[in-house]
Amino acid sequence: MERIVHVEKLRMKFPGDESLLFKDLSVSFDRGEKVLLLGPSGCGKSTLLQVLSGLIPNSIEVPMKAEELKWPTSWGYVFQDPDSQFCMPFADEEIAFVLENLSVPKQEMKERIQHHLRQVGLNLKTIHTSIDTLSGGMKQRLAIASVLALEPEVIFLDEPTAMLDPEGTKEIWDLLKGIGRDKTVIIVEHKIDHVLEFIDRIVLFNDDGQIIADGPKDTILSLYKNEMKEHGIWFPGVWDEYIHDNKPIREHQSSDGVPLMQVQGFSGFRKKEEKIKVEELQVHSGEWIVIRGENGAGKSTLLHALMQFIKTNGTYELMGTPIKRVKNLTDHMTFVFQNPEFQFVANSVYEEIAYSLRIDKRTQQEIGERVHSLLEVFRLEAHQDKHPFQLSMGQKRRLSVAASIVIEKKIILLDEPTFGQDSKNTFALLEWFEEYRRRGITVIMVTHDDHISNNFATRIWTVKDGDVISDEKVSTQSGFVETKVLSF
Amino acid sequence: MIVSSAETWLHKVNPSLKLVALIVLCIVALFIHDLNYMMNVTLGVLLLFLCFTGHSIKHILLLSIPFCFIFISTSLTMILFGKGETLWFEWGLISITEESFMRGLLVGFRALLFAALGLTFSLTTRPVNLFYSLMQQVKLKPKYAYSFMAALRLIPIMMEEFQTIRNAMKVRGFEKGKGIRSVYFKMKAYSIPLLSGSIRRAHRIAVAMEAKRFSDTRDRTYYYEFGFSKKDHGFILYFIILLLAGFYLSIQFPLLPI
Ligand SMILES: Nc1ncnc2c1ncn2[C@@H]1O[C@H](COP(=O)(O)OP(=O)(O)OP(=O)(O)O)[C@@H](O)[C@H]1O
Ligand SMILES: [Mg+2]
Numbered sequence: 001m002e003r004i005v006h007v008e009k010l011r012m013k014f015p016g017d018e019s020l021l022f023k024d025l026s027v028s029f030d031r032g033e034k035v036l037l038l039g040p041s042g043c044g045k046s047t048l049l050q051v052l053s054g055l056i057p058n059s060i061e062v063p064m065k066a067e068e069l070k071w072p073t074s075w076g077y078v079f080q081d082p083d084s085q086f087c088m089p090f091a092d093e094e095i096a097f098v099l100e101n102l103s104v105p106k107q108e109m110k111e112r113i114q115h116h117l118r119q120v121g122l123n124l125k126t127i128h129t130s131i132d133t134l135s136g137g138m139k140q141r142l143a144i145a146s147v148l149a150l151e152p153e154v155i156f157l158d159e160p161t162a163m164l165d166p167e168g169t170k171e172i173w174d175l176l177k178g179i180g181r182d183k184t185v186i187i188v189e190h191k192i193d194h195v196l197e198f199i200d201r202i203v204l205f206n207d208d209g210q211i212i213a214d215g216p217k218d219t220i221l222s223l224y225k226n227e228m229k230e231h232g233i234w235f236p237g238v239w240d241e242y243i244h245d246n247k248p249i250r251e252h253q254s255s256d257g258v259p260l261m262q263v264q265g266f267s268g269f270r271k272k273e274e275k276i277k278v279e280e281l282q283v284h285s286g287e288w289i290v291i292r293g294e295n296g297a298g299k300s301t302l303l304h305a306l307m308q309f310i311k312t313n314g315t316y317e318l319m320g321t322p323i324k325r326v327k328n329l330t331d332h333m334t335f336v337f338q339n340p341e342f343q344f345v346a347n348s349v350y351e352e353i354a355y356s357l358r359i360d361k362r363t364q365q366e367i368g369e370r371v372h373s374l375l376e377v378f379r380l381e382a383h384q385d386k387h388p389f390q391l392s393m394g395q396k397r398r399l400s401v402a403a404s405i406v407i408e409k410k411i412i413l414l415d416e417p418t419f420g421q422d423s424k425n426t427f428a429l430l431e432w433f434e435e436y437r438r439r440g441i442t443v444i445m446v447t448h449d450d451h452i453s454n455n456f457a458t459r460i461w462t463v464k465d466g467d468v469i470s471d472e473k474v475s476t477q478s479g480f481v482e483t484k485v486l487s488f
Numbered sequence: 489m490i491v492s493s494a495e496t497w498l499h500k501v502n503p504s505l506k507l508v509a510l511i512v513l514c515i516v517a518l519f520i521h522d523l524n525y526m527m528n529v530t531l532g533v534l535l536l537f538l539c540f541t542g543h544s545i546k547h548i549l550l551l552s553i554p555f556c557f558i559f560i561s562t563s564l565t566m567i568l569f570g571k572g573e574t575l576w577f578e579w580g581l582i583s584i585t586e587e588s589f590m591r592g593l594l595v596g597f598r599a600l601l602f603a604a605l606g607l608t609f610s611l612t613t614r615p616v617n618l619f620y621s622l623m624q625q626v627k628l629k630p631k632y633a634y635s636f637m638a639a640l641r642l643i644p645i646m647m648e649e650f651q652t653i654r655n656a657m658k659v660r661g662f663e664k665g666k667g668i669r670s671v672y673f674k675m676k677a678y679s680i681p682l683l684s685g686s687i688r689r690a691h692r693i694a695v696a697m698e699a700k701r702f703s704d705t706r707d708r709t710y711y712y713e714f715g716f717s718k719k720d721h722g723f724i725l726y727f728i729i730l731l732l733a734g735f736y737l738s739i740q741f742p743l744l745p746i
Contacts, residue, residue, distance in 0.1 A: 059698040077699040083645065084689050085696040087638035093616065096711030097634070101701040103709050132644065150701060309655045335659045342649060343656035345681045356660045389688045404659060 004184055005029040005052050005072050005154060012051070012064035016385070021047060022209050028070075031153070034185045034198055036217070039205025040232045041394025041422045042383075045188040046080075048209075049156050052186065053077055072154040072184070076147030080159045080393060080420070081339075082139035091117070091134070091142055092127040098149040116145040120175055135296050137168035144175065154184040159393065161189075162420045165295045165448045170194055190234055190394075190422055206231050232424020239451045242427060258320050260285050260410060260442055261306070266314035268305030276301045278314075278468045281461070285410065288437050289444045290453040293463035299446040300338055302463060303413045306444070307335050331409070338415035338446075340400035344388040349380055352388050352403045360407060374402045377432065379425065393420040401429065405436075412436065414445040418452070430456055494542035498612040501723045502714050503621040506613060509727060510605045516731070517601050523594045524742040528734030530601045536726075537604045541611040551611075555603055563596025590744075615640050621714040631704040638693050646686055653681050 006028035013020045021044045029035055029052075037045045050056040054071040057064055079085045088094045095113045104112065113127055120141040134142065140160055147155060157176070161169040173194035176185070180198070189195050202220040204213040204227065212231075213224045221235060228235045261283040268276040276298040283289065291299045305312045308329055316323040318332060326332070337343040346352040353374055357367045375381045378398040383391060388399055401417055412433070418426045433443050434456060447453070453460050453474070462470045498506075513533075520526045538548060570592060572585025619637050622628040657677065 053699070055695060055699060059695045077696075079692075079696060079699075081692075084692040085699075087634060087641065087693050087697050089616065089637075089641055093711060097702075098700045100708045100711060101703065103707060106709055106711065106713055109709075109711050146700065304655075307655075307659070309658075330659055330661055335655075337652070337656065341685065342652040343659070344685075345653065345657055345660065345662075345677075347684075359661045387684075389684070407661070 002031045003028050003070065004031045005186070006068065006070040007052060007066050008068035010051065010064065010066040010069075012047075012056075012062060014062060014390070018382075020209075025209065025211065027203060027211060027214070029154075029184060029186060031184055032182070033201055034180065035187065035201045035203060036192065036195055036199045037186065037188045037203050037205065038192070038228070038233050039209075039422075040207050041190075041398075041420075041425055042379075042392045043205045043207055044209040045205065046158050046392060049077075049158050049186065049188055053154075053156050072152075074150060074152045075154040075156060076150045076152035077156045078140070078143050078147055078158065078160040080162045082136050082143060082163060085143055086131050086139075089130060089132070091122075091124060091129045091131055094131065094142060095146050095149050098146050102150070112149065116148050117142075119148055119179060120145040121171075136163045137165075137171065137295055140164065140168075140172055141175070144172070144179075148179060152183065154186065155180060157185065157187045157189070159189055159420055161191075162393065166450075168295055173198065190420060192234055193236070196236070204228070204233070232422040232427075234423045238423050239455070242423075243455060259283060259317075260319060262315070262317045263306075264315040266305070266312060266316055268301055269311040269313070270301065274466070275310075276305055276463070276466050276468075278302070281468065281471060283411075283442055283444070285440045285442055286437055287442050287444075287459055288433070288457050289442070289459045289461060290457040291444065291446045291461045291463060292448070292453065297463045298466040299463050300415050301466070302461075302468070303335065303415055303444070303446060307333060307413055333411040333413060334404045334407075334409045336401050336404045336412070336414040336417055340396040341389065343400055343403070344396075347387060348384065349386055349388060349391070349399055350375070350384040352399060353406055355403065356407050370406060374406060377428070378402045379428075394422060394425060397421060398425060398429070408436075408441070411442045411444065414443070416446050416448070418447060418449060496540045496542040496612065497719050497722070498536065498540045498608070499542065500717070500719045501612075502625065502716055502720050503613050503618040504625040504714070505716065505720050506609060506723065507618065507622075509724060510609050513727060514602060514605060517598055520598075521594065522738060523590050523597070524738035524744060525735055526594055526597045526601075527743055528738055529730060530597045530604070532726075532730040532734060533601055533604045533608070537608045537611075541608060543611055551607060555600060558603055559596045559600045562599045563592040566592030566595050568592075593744075617712060617714070620710055620712045624710060624714050629704060630702075630708060634697065634702065635694075638697065639690070642686060642690060642693070645689070646682065649685060650678065650682055653678055653685075 008026045008028075010022050010025040011020055012022050025048070027048075037048065039045050047056065050060060051064065051066075051069075052071070053075055055077065056062050086094050088097050092110075092113050095116055096109055099109050099112060110127075117124065117127060122138060122141045122145060131139065131142065140163075144160070155176075160176075161172050164172065169191070177198045185199075187195060187199065196217065199217055201215065202213070202217045203211055204220060204224060206212050206227075212227055213220055225235060229238070229241070259282040262281070263278050264280045266278040266281075267274050291302060293299045301310070304310050306316075308323065312323075318326050318329070323329070344352060346355050350371060353371045354367050357370060362370075372381075375384055378401070380391075380395060380399060380402070383395060388396065391399060397417065397420055401414070405412060418429060421429070430452065433445075437443050437458075445452075457474055460470075460472050460474060461468055462472075517526070517529065520529065541548065543551075567584060567589050568582045570585070570588030572583075572587030572589075572591075574586035575583065576586060576589070577584040616637055619628070619633040623630055623633045662677065
């Protein structure tokens with residue numbers, strides 16, 4: 001087999017870090033292989049992918065050293081964030097940009113653009129469609145189409161489905177299976193359900209960025225289960241084991257007394273258009289509500305409406321007080337944004353968590369204690385002096401949660417808090433929320449993860465086309481599900 | 489401009505040529521000191537703006553509101569406070585003389601002309617087309633052209649982000665510190681994360697561009713090719729005729745007696 005990507009004794013360190021991220025790491029890939037890089041959050045998978053493609057150090061300057069380094073001659077890279085990988089406003093122009101870079105004659109461009117869009121199943125009314133009007137899944141398809149336009153030998157994928165719902169995720173992987181057949185594909189992904197059928201080799205990393213195992217997928221999956229569990233890597237059946245070991249119990253809180261939150265004939269508006277509608281809902285303390293629905297159904301909008309980020313209509317009462325008369329809404333509720341980067345307001349991880357405490361004029365000592373305990377829970381101690389943007393995907397996510405819950409509130413709203421997270425951190429987060437819930441705090445979260453709705457939620461709301469269409473109570477003991485259909 | 493509109497012949501004029509022609513006209517306008525001539529030229533440009541940008545009348549009228557404001561404010565200052573000999577009216581500091589009145593109108597029309605040219609241009613030229621044409625006709629380096637185009641994409645993203653940062657700060661209790669804390673303090677608090685976020689996003693787009701094999705060579709091909717056509721001749725001719733006929737008419741049939 002011909003080696004196509006290769007690195008020997010790689011050493012690198014981000015400026016300002018104390019220890020090396022990689023120490024004498026060697027790995028190589030043969031033509032046609034489909035490889036999955038697995039490891040805990042923050043171990044350096046994304047960074048390694050950038051080194052293997054040559055983005056580091058050619059485009060991103062990071063000091064590094066390697067005895068041998070072979071980059072593929074032609075490659076494509078699909079990034080996590082659909083938004084920051086386009087540089088043109090329209091779909092056809094974006095692919096044309098790639099074709100221009102390859103000096104494809106103008107006469108052939110239209111046809112090639114159509115061809116690549118067809119390849120990824122992106123059926124646009126016209127190829128000249130504004131990228132801003134595409135959904136997350138469609139954007140990722142477009143990103144893949146423009147990668148295909150490069151006619152790459154090697155495709156690098158860094159959690160390409162991190163921002164998509166399960167449906168979209170499955171579609172993207174099905175698509176990649178088809179078009180990746182005769183290419184070398186190197187993948188970083190936490191949620192491996194759909195990926196496993198596609199790949200034939202797994203490289204396993206530990207927390208220190210060392211390779212602990214590398215081999216055919218079946219061997220790795222059967223021999224290294226304990227290591228995977230120990231390092232918090234998702235492997236098939238990890239949830240079953242977790243439930244078996246921990247048996248999360250959801251004893252119901254009594255739901256009488258004044259509801260914490262009550263809405264009736266409530267709707268939320270974006271740009272003067274009604275985007276979400278709720279007929280009637282009551283929320284009591286100690287509930288864990290999961291909001292489900294497809295991409296674009298209006299889940300985030302519902303949270304934004306409850307948080308009063310957008311204009312709303314109808315009755316909305318918080319502990320019996322109409323929302324308009326609640327003085328400081330944020331004293332009672334907190335919110336974790338879907339895209340963690342959007343909410344960072346400080347220049348270091350430490351300051352990010354301390355921000356609310358400083359505004360609240362807490363004492364220096366209290367701030368120090370509180371921040372350090374959160375840094376520990378969310379495993380960010382080693383990165384406390386970094387800029388929030390320099391964190392890995394999973395670390396950013398955890399930081400955004402830590403920063404929002406540093407002062408305890410009665411209601412926590414979260415928008416997909418567990419994507420891009422390894423299993424260890426996911427369970428840690430969930431247990432943290434569960435502990436809150438038992439103390440009577442209400443958790444309302446948008447998530448696509450059925451395991452969370454099946455094992456932690458006490459209630460599930462389903463949103464479809466801007467409508468909350470069902471509200472079901474879940475209770476684990478009996479497995480009895482009580483559904484209250486709101487509208488159709 | 490994002491607002492969609494019908495395509496007119498103005499859209500089809502080569503963007504670089506359009507840009508150069510409009511800049512030249514602006515410079516010429518600086519040297520026109522005859523009010524009648526100025527008025528004729530301005531009317532000619534307004535004609536383009538009102539009838540040939542392909543936008544709906546409603547839209548055009550809306551855009552004209554700031555126009556009238558520019559015209560009135562620039563001419564009024566000159567009219568009311570300018571110096572002159574033939575006094576028409578005096579009241580305290582305010583003195584209107586014939587000379588100041590004429591100068592005021594001249595300056596007002598000049599401002600109107602600049603605004604009309606600028607708007608006509610931006611209403612009929614997509615930025616992407618302009619940069620493609622600049623790369624082809626003016627040999628602008630692709631590096632700069634594509635950076636500008638990517639930056640334009642960032643603007644709406646930044647606007648959205650501003651809202652999000654406001655919300656984020658609200659969640660974290662920032663708004664509580666209301667009261668005397670000045671607008672300045674708030675602006676600072678919002679703009680720093682906004683800027684640092686944009687810089688990092690821009691950097692990420694730059695990396696994505698390089699991942700798509702972008703390089704600064706000039707032998708790239710172009711999805712949009714721009715050349716010159718009859719429309720361009722027509723466009724240039726329109727302005728030449730406008731300048732000549734305007735001059736002739738201002739002497740033969742002056743709108744205002746001077
Ligand atoms: N630009 C940077 N400057 C400083 N440190 C960085 C930078 N980028 C990443 N790091 C650090 O390097 C480590 C590895 O990051 P990387 O993004 O490769 O992790 P990852 O394995 O992809 O994690 P995740 O699964 O959470 O995405 C992290 O600890 C991160 O904080
Ligand atoms: Mg990563």
